[in-house]
Amino acid sequence: MSGPTLMHAGYNPVLVALSVAIAILSAYVALDLGARVRGAAPGQRWAWVAGAAGAMGGGIWSMHFIGMLAFEMGMPVAYHLGLTALSLVIAVAATGVAFAWVNRAAAGLRDVLVSGPLMGLGVAGMHYTGMAAMHVPGNLAYSVVIVAASIAIAVAAATAALWLTFRQHGVRQKLLAAGVMGIAVAGMHYTGMAAATFTVEEAGAHAAHITALGQDQQTLALAVAGATFAILFLALFASSVDQQRVQEEYRASEARFRAAIQAVRGVLWTNDAEGRMMGEQPGWAALTGQTRAEYEGFGWASAVHPDDAASSLAAWAATVAAQRDFVHEHRVRARDGSWRHFAIHAVPILRAGAIREWVGVHTDITEQREAEAELRDSNEELQRYAYIVSHDLRAPLVNVMGFTSELEETRGEVAQALRDHPQAGRIDADLGEALGFIKAAVTRMEGLIAAILRLSREGRRAFRVEPLDMTTLLQGLADAQHHQTDAAGARVNIAPDLPEITADRLAVEQVFANLLDNAVKYLDPQRPGRITVTAVTAGSNRVRFDVADNGRGIAARDHARVFELFRRSGVQDRPGEGIGLAHVKALVRSLGGRIDVTSELGQGTTFSVTLPRKAATGQAGQAGPVSLAAE
């Protein structure tokens, strides 16, 4: 035989099967390790990427090498160590870069289109480097078309496999992805091999040698396969240990979460994307005693108070339709038949832009609501009490005053009758004095009762909130008092930049009119009076107004007392009933604010009124009408 002879090569089927098995297993291990990357601590991420790349790249190389050994071409083959090692490096490096790219924190599905071709080219590069490492006594030629096909297979398969990696969840999907990837790698290899044509000149001379070599090849193939399997199983073992750790952490985290929900007296529940209660709801079942069949869908609503159920369902439907957070309150019948008041907060859990499910928490606020209702009741009772007392006190006063006036009429008649009596003048004077004291006392008493009545009415008045320009408002009050101010030789300075607040105008006017009036009333005659009104921001939504004077001051022991009804401090040389500051304090409280006093005897006094920028409507309005049973 002369001239080049085309070698008729065959494959050892056992080794081929072995190579495919290695490809699939290594792909599975790579996917398994790759899945760890996202859940791993930042420092460990690259270790998992390296592990996955090693498994995949090494596996591909191992598959390729065994595939080469499975190739029986009937002539001696030797391998160049350097190039063979290089082919392994190429496989591991290309796979590593591809895995690292798709596992970046910011990676999206689109990045698969970068990583896939990269990995495919790496696999092809590895294959042809490995082929180049093969020394055969004949010649090696490639069919360009089939080489191109093998590269295309590599790129497509790698992309598909990485894409599967991205969306795989369970073991089955992982197995599918691994199968696709493994078969694709093997397919690429054997396509690549098909692209090669071996020719030999002296085939016959080496016939005997081949048999011997065939034996060696099988041993080598089994050794490589064994080592690869061992490494892959070790990797899988490491992965499963990590998996257990992750699951342990997950269980601990879930237990922690449930404990936290319970600690805030909450009941956790979930609904499907359409807002239907589905599956096991241990919290809800324990709260209401409803069975799964009873609460599923919208059955939960039958455990909600009949007065609240319809509105709750409507609000929930609107929330689900709008895909927003759910904030609601309603009463739920507990297992023991009692009605409990709950605040509900639910949020949609999104996955890839769509709602996957709803998670909500019912928080028991029954005690809070009861305490509020009690407070409201006692407030109302107090107001009613003040109202009744003041009216019932007034009725006898009408008599005292009325009959005192009758006595005055009689006094004239007595004087007439005693006209000639020697003591007539003294008797008349005595009568007059007694009647005068009685009338003065009654007048004072009536003033006090009227003040209590006014206070109780003030508590019931519904506030109308409006934006108030405080500089204008206070300047108006100061101007209205300018007669008294001028008479006292004092000056009132209102800061020009007082902030605007939203509150009830009448109440705010009464508060500051009282404070300004007091400031003017209790100036120190020793020095010219100076009264200033300034404001500072207090917290995020509050403003503190300071009404400061340089007047006579209030002794420290009286600081709390000045806010009490009918109490006055210092020298009693000014007219007043001791109502003003009690009234001011009640008003400020209704406005949702507070009032404090700082003062030094002989130096001056500062009353600080802290008010919300945006006032609530005030409890006064919410209390509702008080019945007039007293009348």
Added chain:
Amino acid sequence: MQPVCIVMIEDDEGHARLIERNIRRAGVNNEIVPFRDGTSALAYLLGPDGSGEASARRHLLILLDLNLPDMTGLDILEKVKANPHTRRSPVVVLTTTDDSREVQRCYDLGANVYITKPVNYEGFSNAIRQLGLFFSVMQVPETP
């Protein structure tokens, strides 16, 4: 013309006496029929059967205190103004409160005059005297 009869419903004896004295002082000499509680006053106004027939031919003027031991004056006002035989009788509400909502409620129910009993006696007697003048010029219609 039959003289007008003044029905005074007032539980406070002192108030009743003061009112009477001031009415007399104003020169009004009409008969005054006093009641200390709502039940007996209603029995007189609407008759024992509650039909109001008893007042069919009376000329009445009612002085009404709102704070009564057995009911509120508002109950009486409502019944008087709802009954066809008594609804044309003028009702003067005399009470200690000047609560605006209550004043409003009385007028809504058909009260003709609302007078606050002031502690300031001058004001009170003035009001009653003016009421006396009011009586003297007033033509109280005979109830049908």
